Amino acid sequence: xxxxxxxxxxxxxxxxxxxxxxxxxxxxxxxxxxxxxxxxxxxxxxxxxxxxxxxxxxxxxxxxxxxxxxxxxxxxxxxxxxxxxxxxxxxxxxxxxxxxxxxxxxxxxxxxxxxxxxxxxxxxxxxxxxxxxxxxxxxxxxxxxxxxxxxxxxxxxxxxxxxxxxxxxxxxxxxxxxxxxxxxxxxxxxxxxxxxxxxxxxxxxxxxxxxxxxxxxxxxxxxxxxxxxxxxxxxxxxxxxxxxxxxxxxxxxxxxxxxxxxxxxxxxxxxxxxxxxxxxxxxxxxxxxxxxxxxxxxxxxxxxxxxxxxxxxxxxxxxxxxxxxxxxxxxxxxxxxxxxxxxxxxxxxxxxxxxxxxxxxxxxxxx
Numbered sequence: 001x002x003x004x005x006x007x008x009x010x011x012x013x014x015x016x017x018x019x020x021x022x023x024x025x026x027x028x029x030x031x032x033x034x035x036x037x038x039x040x041x042x043x044x045x046x047x048x049x050x051x052x053x054x055x056x057x058x059x060x061x062x063x064x065x066x067x068x069x070x071x072x073x074x075x076x077x078x079x080x081x082x083x084x085x086x087x088x089x090x091x092x093x094x095x096x097x098x099x100x101x102x103x104x105x106x107x108x109x110x111x112x113x114x115x116x117x118x119x120x121x122x123x124x125x126x127x128x129x130x131x132x133x134x135x136x137x138x139x140x141x142x143x144x145x146x147x148x149x150x151x152x153x154x155x156x157x158x159x160x161x162x163x164x165x166x167x168x169x170x171x172x173x174x175x176x177x178x179x180x181x182x183x184x185x186x187x188x189x190x191x192x193x194x195x196x197x198x199x200x201x202x203x204x205x206x207x208x209x210x211x212x213x214x215x216x217x218x219x220x221x222x223x224x225x226x227x228x229x230x231x232x233x234x235x236x237x238x239x240x241x242x243x244x245x246x247x248x249x250x251x252x253x254x255x256x257x258x259x260x261x262x263x264x265x266x267x268x269x270x271x272x273x274x275x276x277x278x279x280x281x282x283x284x285x286x287x288x289x290x291x292x293x294x295x296x297x298x299x300x301x302x303x304x305x306x307x308x309x310x311x312x313x314x315x316x317x318x319x320x321x322x323x324x325x326x327x328x329x330x331x332x333x334x335x336x337x338x339x340x341x342x343x344x345x346x347x348x349x350x351x352x353x354x355x356x357x358x359x360x361x362x363x364x365x366x367x
Contacts, residue, residue: 016257017208024181034067053085054132061092069332088132095330097303259308295324323359
């Protein structure tokens with residue numbers, strides 16, 4: 001079989017960009033909603049009774065992306081939400097993996113992925129609410145002591161004065177990603193109903209490839225040159241919110257491309273569809289464990305990888321997707337690590353145990 005690495009790479013760049021089109025809409029909309037509603041959410045927690053904090057945490061966790069968990073961490077650090085409320089948010093959240101499941105492309109069955117998104121959110125919200133309430137009720141974890149008076153910016157951020165990298169990300173890359181995302185928006189929305197915009201297929205493919213390449217360069221520059229993580233923690237105006245949204249978009253598309261490239265190479269080139277399908281069918285127990293361990297890693301990368309695996313790998317079990325989603329804490333874990341490594345470790349341990357129990361239960365029930 002002849003293997004053309006150039007065509008193979010272009011196909012995966014295009015596929016990642018197509019998924020990125022809808023991902024971009026979701027991230028931008030959620031970022032703006034979170035920005036305008038964050039103050040209201042923080043004020044609300046000051047007037048609701050303590051027993052309902054796990055419910056508030058669950059609501060924050062349902063918000064697609066990592067914005068909800070970052071708000072939850074801020075509330076916990078400032079003693080405005082209980083440990084059970086924070087745990088409920090972390091168990092419920094899908095992190096940036098939610099945007100992968102909401103994507104629409106030839107690589108993603110829209111109806112199936114939307115069903116998975118709903119099922120995982122229902123399971124996560126239910127388990128998060130129950131576990132968070134139990135933790136608060138029986139006092140399995142005391143409240144954080146010696147908290148700082150206010151949330152600090154993401155601890156992963158380190159200032160870097162490289163002017164060229166900064167200009168590229170804040171001027172060139174920012175507008176390219178935002179502009180292409182807006183151009184692809186109508187087609188991405190129509191794809192949800194199985195439609196498309198006819199007559200611009202070639203320009204759409206080109207723009208999808210450019211979107212993926214620009215996102216990869218943007219993310220690598222942000223992460224390794226400017227040494228900044230997903231969120232700057234400076235949501236003082238709309239532009240900063242959009243810059244954080246573009247950073248999230250670049251991260252998701254980068255991970256989606258890597259996931260697609262690696263998965264398609266292993267399945268189509270190295271192993272073969274039939275052999276891989278046979279392995280997946282006989283190793284679901286191991287897949288659940290691996291998904292939980294990948295999902296529990298700090299940040300959004302792990303859950304994005306699990307979500308990409310679900311939409312690309314044949315017979316990837318829903319139980320494994322559920323385990324990964326419960327284990328992940330999203331970027332909300334970073335402010336907590338900066339404030340209290342012990343609390344971060346405890347909540348990560350709780351999430352992992354719950355993820356494995358629920359994942360195995362889902363597997364046994366055939367979910």
